[in-house]
Amino acid sequence: MLLQVIFSGLATGSIYALVALGLALIYNTTEHVNFAQGEMSMVSAFVGFTFFSMLGLSLWITISLTLLISALLGIITERLVIRPAMRAPHFNVFIITLGVSIVMKSLSGFIWSHNDYPYPSIFPDETIAIGGATIDLIGLGNIGATVLLMVILYAFFRYTRYGTAMRAVSESQNAALLMGVNVKRSFAATWAISFLVAAVAGILMAPVVFLSTHMGIVVINGFAAAILGGWGSIPGAIIGGMLLGVIDNVAPLYLPSQIKNVVPFAVIFIVLVIRPKGIMGVERFTKV
Amino acid sequence: MQPSGKWKIVSWTAALIVLLILPLFLGKYSIFLLSLLAIYALVSLGLNLLMGYTGQIAAGHAGFLAIGAYVTAIFTAHFEWVPCPLTLLLAGTISGLIGFLLGIPILRLKGFYIAMATLAFGVVVSEIILQWSSVTGGDDGFSVPIARIGGLVFDSDFKLFYLIIPVTILMTLLAKNLVNGYIGRAFIALRESEIAAQTIGVDLAKYKTIAFAISAFYTGVAGGLFAFLITFLSPDAFTIELSIDFIAMIVIGGMGSILGSIIGAVILTGMQQVLAGLLDLQILIFGLSLIVFMIFMPKGIAGMLSDLKEKFT
Numbered sequence: 001m002l003l004q005v006i007f008s009g010l011a012t013g014s015i016y017a018l019v020a021l022g023l024a025l026i027y028n029t030t031e032h033v034n035f036a037q038g039e040m041s042m043v044s045a046f047v048g049f050t051f052f053s054m055l056g057l058s059l060w061i062t063i064s065l066t067l068l069i070s071a072l073l074g075i076i077t078e079r080l081v082i083r084p085a086m087r088a089p090h091f092n093v094f095i096i097t098l099g100v101s102i103v104m105k106s107l108s109g110f111i112w113s114h115n116d117y118p119y120p121s122i123f124p125d126e127t128i129a130i131g132g133a134t135i136d137l138i139g140l141g142n143i144g145a146t147v148l149l150m151v152i153l154y155a156f157f158r159y160t161r162y163g164t165a166m167r168a169v170s171e172s173q174n175a176a177l178l179m180g181v182n183v184k185r186s187f188a189a190t191w192a193i194s195f196l197v198a199a200v201a202g203i204l205m206a207p208v209v210f211l212s213t214h215m216g217i218v219v220i221n222g223f224a225a226a227i228l229g230g231w232g233s234i235p236g237a238i239i240g241g242m243l244l245g246v247i248d249n250v251a252p253l254y255l256p257s258q259i260k261n262v263v264p265f266a267v268i269f270i271v272l273v274i275r276p277k278g279i280m281g282v283e284r285f286t287k288v
Numbered sequence: 289m290q291p292s293g294k295w296k297i298v299s300w301t302a303a304l305i306v307l308l309i310l311p312l313f314l315g316k317y318s319i320f321l322l323s324l325l326a327i328y329a330l331v332s333l334g335l336n337l338l339m340g341y342t343g344q345i346a347a348g349h350a351g352f353l354a355i356g357a358y359v360t361a362i363f364t365a366h367f368e369w370v371p372c373p374l375t376l377l378l379a380g381t382i383s384g385l386i387g388f389l390l391g392i393p394i395l396r397l398k399g400f401y402i403a404m405a406t407l408a409f410g411v412v413v414s415e416i417i418l419q420w421s422s423v424t425g426g427d428d429g430f431s432v433p434i435a436r437i438g439g440l441v442f443d444s445d446f447k448l449f450y451l452i453i454p455v456t457i458l459m460t461l462l463a464k465n466l467v468n469g470y471i472g473r474a475f476i477a478l479r480e481s482e483i484a485a486q487t488i489g490v491d492l493a494k495y496k497t498i499a500f501a502i503s504a505f506y507t508g509v510a511g512g513l514f515a516f517l518i519t520f521l522s523p524d525a526f527t528i529e530l531s532i533d534f535i536a537m538i539v540i541g542g543m544g545s546i547l548g549s550i551i552g553a554v555i556l557t558g559m560q561q562v563l564a565g566l567l568d569l570q571i572l573i574f575g576l577s578l579i580v581f582m583i584f585m586p587k588g589i590a591g592m593l594s595d596l597k598e599k600f601t
Contacts, residue, residue, distance in 0.1 A: 033400040084583045091343060094400055095539060096582045098532065102575030106568045223404055231401075262415050265408035272405045273393040 004133040005249050011139030012208070013245020014146035018201035019222025020229065020237035021150070022194040027232050028170040029190040032082065032093045036101035038219025040195050041202030043104050044070045045211055046112050048203055049119060059122065067199055074195030078188045086187070101216060108213045121207035142204045149200055150238060153193070166190060221248075224264035227271050230278030239279055304457070311449050320445045321557060323517050326456040327510045329553035332537050333463045333546065334506025339535070340543035341467060342499045343479030344394075345403035348410025349534050352504045354417060354526035355383045356511020358424055361432040361521055372435035372442070376455065376512040383508020384501045391500030395493050410531050417523040429522035432515045442516065452513050459506060464546050466502070475499055476544070536574045539581050542590025551589050 019037055026034045048066040051057045057065070081100060085093050123141030127134045157163035168176040169186040177183050202215070209215060221244060226232075229240020244267060251259050271278060311319045331353060338346050359379040364372070394405050417424045424430060435442040435451060442448045466472055474495045477485035486492050515521055537556045542548020563570040585592050 033403075081579050081583065088582070088586065090399060091345060092582045092586055094345060094403065095535070096579050098535070099575045099578030099582065102532070102571055102578065106572035106575060109568045110572075220407075227401070227404065258415075258419065262412060265411045265415075268404050268408040269412065272397055272401055272408075276397055276401060 002250075002253075003131070004135075005253060006246055007133060007135060008139060009246030009249035010242055011136075011142050011245070012248055013225075013242035014143045015201055015205045015208070015218070015241075016221045016225040016244050017238045017241025018146055018149070018197055018204070019218055020226035020241045021153075021234065022197040022201070023219075023222055023226050024232055024234050024237045025194045025197065026190055028234075029166055030082070030187055031090060033090070033097065034194070035094065035097040035219065036077075036104060036216075037194070037198055037222055038216035039101040039104035039108075040070070040073075040198035040216075041205060041218065042213060042215040043073065043108060043202075044195070044199030045119065045202035045206040045215065046108055046213075048199075049112075049117060049206070049211055052120065053117075063122070063203070066203065067196055070195045070199035071192040074192035075188050077195070078191035082191065083184065083187065086184075101219070105213055105216055112213070114213050117211040119206035119211040122203070138207060142208075145200065145204055149197065153197075162189060220268075221264045224267045224271075227268055227276075227278055230280035233278070233280040236278055236280035243279075307453065308450075311446055316445055319449050320517070321561065323445065323449050323452045323513075325553055325557040326452050327513050327517065328537065328556050329550045330456055330459060330510035330513070331507050331534055332541065332549035332553045332556075333460060334503045334510065335534050336538045336541075336543060336545070336549045337463065337467070337475070337506065338499050338503035340538055340545065340548070341472060341475035341479060342496065344496070344499065345400065345535075346406045346503065347403045347528070347531050347535065348406035348408070348413070349503075349507050350526040350528070350530040351406075351410035351413035352383050352387060352507035353511040353514060353530070354413050354523070355386060355504075356380065356508030357432075357515040357521050357526075358417060358430065358511075359383070359508070360512035360515045361430050362423060364433045364435070365430075368433055368436070371437040372451065372516070373437065373455075375435075376509050379512035380505040380509035383511065384505030387504020387508075388497055388501035390504075391497035394500070395496055407528065407531070410526070410528060414523045414526045417526075424523070425521075426523070429520055432519050432521060435516045445517070448517055452517065455509065455513060459509065460546065460550070463506070463549075467546065471495070471498065479544075533574065536578055538588070540577050540588055542588030542592075543586075545588070545590035545594075547593070548588050548590030555589075 019041065022037045022040070023034060026032055026037075044066055047069050048062055051065055052059065052062040077100060081096050082093065085096055121138045121141070123138045125136075125138060127136045129135070157167055165176070165181045166186045166189060168179060168181050169183055173183050176186070201218075205215065205218065209218075222241075225241040225244045226237050227240070228244055229236030229238070244264065247267065248260065248263050251263055310322070314322070331349060334352075335346060335349050338344055356379040359382050360375055363370070363375050363378060367375075390406070390409055394402055397405060418426055421427065435448070442451050467475070474485070474490045477488065477490050478492065478495055478499075482492060533556060537552035538549060539552075540555055541550070541552020559570055559573065563573070581588055587595075
């Protein structure tokens with residue numbers, strides 16, 4: 001029983017991990033905190049839904065088009081609202097992303113209404129028995145897809161020119177600029193990649209929670225996961241996400257079932273009070 | 289043309305008199321709206337003291353509003369003979385104390401962590417109210433008893449107006465004195481640079497917790513008045529969305545400005561009325577204005593007004 005709950009925890013956690021990863025990517029390059037990360041997943045999931053269920057395109061075309069549009073939306077968002085405030089205090093940018101999340105949610109409401117839609121999974125809706133536990137393939141697929149995306153991103157940042165340039169920007173914007181890195185382009189690329197990650201999260205998440213404009217609230221779990229793992233740390237995002245997923249699923253076994261609503265908030269609160277830098281976090285120092 | 293001190297007093301007194309006799313000429317609903325506006329202005333002031341003056345993002349003020357409202361409602365239900373200004377003071381103090389306690393762990397945090405911690409706080413408060421149903425009525429809500437001072441019973445919106453407006457004016461003046469004094473300047477120093485403020489002798493821990501406490505106090509008193517005005521409390525009224533509306537209110541009105549707080553409250557109340565049936569449109573406009581104001585007018589309408597004034601004098 002416990003084993004099975006932990007498995008479903010990891011399946012939920014892989015989605016939290018992706019949201020946390022998207023947050024960490026943007027934070028590392030731009031030092032901005034993106035409140036719209038969850039809404040980005042929601043919008044992408046709706047785009048996919050439009051192609052697949054409303055226009056009847058095939059699965060792979062749908063996925064490719066959705067990812068492409070997501071990356072474009074990332075670039076557009078960065079260009080329209082983030083870049084004009086690039087030199088403004090981070091406080092201002094945080095409020096801007098808060099605004100972006102609100103705009104995305106209400107616009108999606110106008111386009112697709114606030115109803116719940118069932119969402120097909122790319123993985124078969126079946127279960128297999130391993131040991132005593134029944135494992136559902138959607139959950140297993142979600143974990144697998146998350147791991148795969150992580151590996152691709154790791155390779156991108158480690159081995160490609162663009163990836164290296166973006167890491168340079170995250171070390172120091174000025175130094176990167178002096179070395180001939182196009183910082184603005186790196187900002188745009190970061191938003192594109194983060195929106196892509198959000199799209200994957202959205203496509204994986206929608207079959208589990210139903211597709212609706214309220215899906216974006218997952219950003220709170222993403223924040224909880226990122227803070228738990230260590231804000232700005234990529235391995236931390238993954239560990240934090242998985243751990244939060246497990247806590248999320250195990251807590252109702254031992255505590256009143258309403259606890260599920262408060263888990264992410266309780267985690268944020270407890271971590272920030274006891275150990276603000278999280279599990280993998282590094283201390284950051286600011287200069288005057 | 290700068291009005292001299294004497295004219296300033298005359299014009300403010302005139303404005304005050306107009307405000308106080310206004311209800312005689314207005315319908316019941318308009319009076320209710322003016323009172324609601326005043327309550328929002330109090331929240332706005334409280335939030336602005338924390339966000340606008342010290343630069344901490346607070347995303348959980350619906351929580352403090354809820355604390356103030358429920359303390360007032362529950363206390364009045366048990367001790368109906370206590371004059372309501374004392375109850376409001378109690379509500380503000382309890383809310384302020386919780387703000388102070390919340391401020392202590394948050395001291396170690398910076399920037400957006402504070403936003404997250406306060407966001408979490410707001411949600412936890414409404415969850416506690418929901419679960420602690422033996423005291424708060426939980427899901428069923430809580431019917432607020434009528435406010436009274438001895439024989440004076442505030443049993444209509446018209447009478448409540450004369451409770452809410454004086455409290456708001458008093459607290460606005462208090463806030464104005466506060467921000468022009470030592471504490472206000474310490475807050476601003478903190479906002480500009482924490483490290484620089486520390487080196488010139490501003491006690492970081494002290495002033496951050498003070499900011500939290502004062503902000504929570506204002507919002508708590510506003511919550512108490514809110515309870516009396518709407519007469520029925522339900523935990524689902526105090527959501528994250530409400531906290532975000534409050535942020536939008538001061539961003540649009542003007543951060544770090546008393547006038548801006550009030551302008552923000554006027555705009556929030558106005559929008560809620562004009563777009564009452566069109567929730568999505570209302571939210572969309574709020575979202576867009578957060579973006580547009582932060583990019584083009586980070587100091588909000590009040591900042592724009594003072595820029596204009598400088599240009600023409």
